[in-house]
Amino acid sequence: LSSHEQANPSVVDQQTAPCVHFDHWKTSHTLLTLRPLYEALLEHPISWSDEHGGFWVVTGYDEIKAIELNPGRFSSAKGVFLPRPDGFPPIVALEQDPPDHTAMRLLYRQWLSAETIKAQEPMIRVLSRSTIGEFAAHGGGDFVREVSETLPVQIIAVSLGLEEEATRIHELTSLIASPGNPDAVFSLIELLQSQIIARRAEPKNDFLSTLIHSKLDGHLISDQEAIGWLLGAVTAGHETTLLAGAGLALQLAQDPDLQQRIADMPELVPQVVNESLRLHPPVLAFFRTVTEDCQTGGVTMRKGDKVMLAFGAGNIDRRRFPNPLKFEPDRIFSGHLSFGWGIHRCVGAPLAQLELAVLAEELLRFRFIVDGPVEFGPPTANGSFIGISRLPLAPTAGEP
Numbered sequence: 001l002s003s004h005e006q007a008n009p010s011v012v013d014q015q016t017a018p019c020v021h022f023d024h025w026k027t028s029h030t031l032l033t034l035r036p037l038y039e040a041l042l043e044h045p046i047s048w049s050d051e052h053g054g055f056w057v058v059t060g061y062d063e064i065k066a067i068e069l070n071p072g073r074f075s076s077a078k079g080v081f082l083p084r085p086d087g088f089p090p091i092v093a094l095e096q097d098p099p100d101h102t103a104m105r106l107l108y109r110q111w112l113s114a115e116t117i118k119a120q121e122p123m124i125r126v127l128s129r130s131t132i133g134e135f136a137a138h139g140g141g142d143f144v145r146e147v148s149e150t151l152p153v154q155i156i157a158v159s160l161g162l163e164e165e166a167t168r169i170h171e172l173t174s175l176i177a178s179p180g181n182p183d184a185v186f187s188l189i190e191l192l193q194s195q196i197i198a199r200r201a202e203p204k205n206d207f208l209s210t211l212i213h214s215k216l217d218g219h220l221i222s223d224q225e226a227i228g229w230l231l232g233a234v235t236a237g238h239e240t241t242l243l244a245g246a247g248l249a250l251q252l253a254q255d256p257d258l259q260q261r262i263a264d265m266p267e268l269v270p271q272v273v274n275e276s277l278r279l280h281p282p283v284l285a286f287f288r289t290v291t292e293d294c295q296t297g298g299v300t301m302r303k304g305d306k307v308m309l310a311f312g313a314g315n316i317d318r319r320r321f322p323n324p325l326k327f328e329p330d331r332i333f334s335g336h337l338s339f340g341w342g343i344h345r346c347v348g349a350p351l352a353q354l355e356l357a358v359l360a361e362e363l364l365r366f367r368f369i370v371d372g373p374v375e376f377g378p379p380t381a382n383g384s385f386i387g388i389s390r391l392p393l394a395p396t397a398g399e400p
């Protein structure tokens, strides 16, 4: 990190802001190496990076929130990745501004309402219990490959009515998140399109059938709109929940006292899930584009500037989280930014939190321990996601 002199600290713009050569997509980054970098960056909650054509790096908790709460000035519609992955169509809701965003988000909320999520809990429990039970039965192994890579996408597929396609969807969403597979997205589009055609011919009692008969701004949703929506649904909740699951499993497996505390006080699970999300944020960065010259957080931004929201840095901003690197499920203030904030705040958060809570409960039935070197992987999806890539676990208790 370096920083140039500030000639006039009251006017901080691209030229005078602290300049950091921060590249979110650098393959040497891991969740662990990012933490000290974030701590250094947090000296200036907003700085300027000269990588990828230049962008603002927003690390401060309050500064990230302020930007999230002003979508008119900080647009998502020009893409939330920097650079944008080749050939990937704009992601529905995530890469839209109001009013387009509003209608699509409403459809997500319909699918992910508190009621429907509650109704899915038994399905989530059955899938999690059988996956973790099998994993424990053969003595554990790599939790990432055997458990967290398969569960989230299976849950999403089943909840949409695409149970039989779950394996293929899983293959394709994994390919999409890793570099060098530009065709994977077209294969996934093809798969979704064929399912839409099948449901139009013969509706079933599933959400996909509801979706294709839904209205968007007063008109019947088109195939193209439905495909965009489905693409968002199956991609947004896969890699993120996978990485969050691995973070949570590590947190539990390396801390027998925590496992005991939860066994004694199961109501602690949601707090453990949230604290784990704070320290293992799956989304490294999403970007915004400035729509008009403006001042924010003491910095002058220009129309067209790119702005990186470093959620993981905001999560360890000591102005909000005292002793920020410590895992403390009893924190009074627990409003982490791992799901974002404002109108784009993750619409799948309640589902993800339920999946993670069930995961923790099912893992605790076997009291797992870490059983080998843990690997923290590099950023994927053009520097958007980050987390654990290998997590060897072994059960210490037999079948309960």
Ligand code: HEM
Pocket: 068, 092, 093, 094, 095, 105, 108, 156, 232, 233, 236, 237, 238, 240, 241, 244, 281, 282, 283, 286, 311, 337, 338, 339, 340, 341, 342, 343, 344, 345, 346, 347, 348, 349, 351, 352
């Ligand atoms: C632990 C798991 C998850 C994490 C950490 C996560 C994180 C995020 C983040 C950071 C955003 C952007 C928020 C912003 O820009 O302010 C987001 C948006 C979104 N997420 Fe998630 N997500 C997770 C799981 C899910 C799941 C399970 C689903 C659906 C099944 C989902 C669907 C979406 C959608 C549709 C959006 C776009 C919302 C909008 O722009 O209005 N996510 N998520």
